[in-house]
Amino acid sequence: MDAAQKLPPWRPLLIAALKREGRLPGGRWVQLASLGIDGCPRVRTLVFRDWSAAATMDLLTDARSEKCLEIERTPEVELCWLFRKAREQFRLRGTARLIAPTGDVVALNQEWKRLSPPGRSVWAWPPPGDPFDPQGPWPQEVSDDSAMPEHLRLLRISLHRIEQLDLKPHPHVRRLWLSATQWQEQRINP
Secondary structure (H helix, E strand, O other): OOOOOOOOOHHHHHHHHHHHHOOOHHHHEEEEEEEOOOOOEEEEEEEEEEEEEOOEEEEEEEOOOHHHHHHHHOOEEEEEEEEOOOOEEEEEEEEEEEEOHHHHHHHHHHHHHHOOHHHHHHHHOOOOOOOOOOOOOOOOOOOOOOOOOOOEEEEEEEEEEEEEEEOOOOOOEEEEEEHHHOOOOEEEOO
């Protein structure tokens, strides 16, 4: 993200909640809700990777998964990011875009290199959703010098609606920000 770019007012609150989570394993996990091909809602857990702009977040996904077809068909998604230790929840709504290596090989390669060898291993597994084959391959690690797989996709979500629910005070604090109002904060009932 460009350092000169002004952060929306909800970003420091989200960053503070993330910091309070510390190194808890689930601190970077977000739940992604999308519309399935069959018209039913689908929810999955993904790992937050980084911000590519002030209101644009990056995740990684596998092009072989159903979610990619769903997002191409209906790009509007919502994420729920629960910070248990901080006792805060953020709901982030936006438009998702899948970026293939041909679209931004530099950004994808950067994310690939940032993954740990065990983190890279899931990208060498068989396609998600296929029938299970115990023969695999199921590597536990993929080395640093391994080539980036063709099915790695950057899932870039341009956010336009953010809600925060702070469960610490009584009554709880719930805030809403919309990009259409230049992220003007609105307090709403919890």
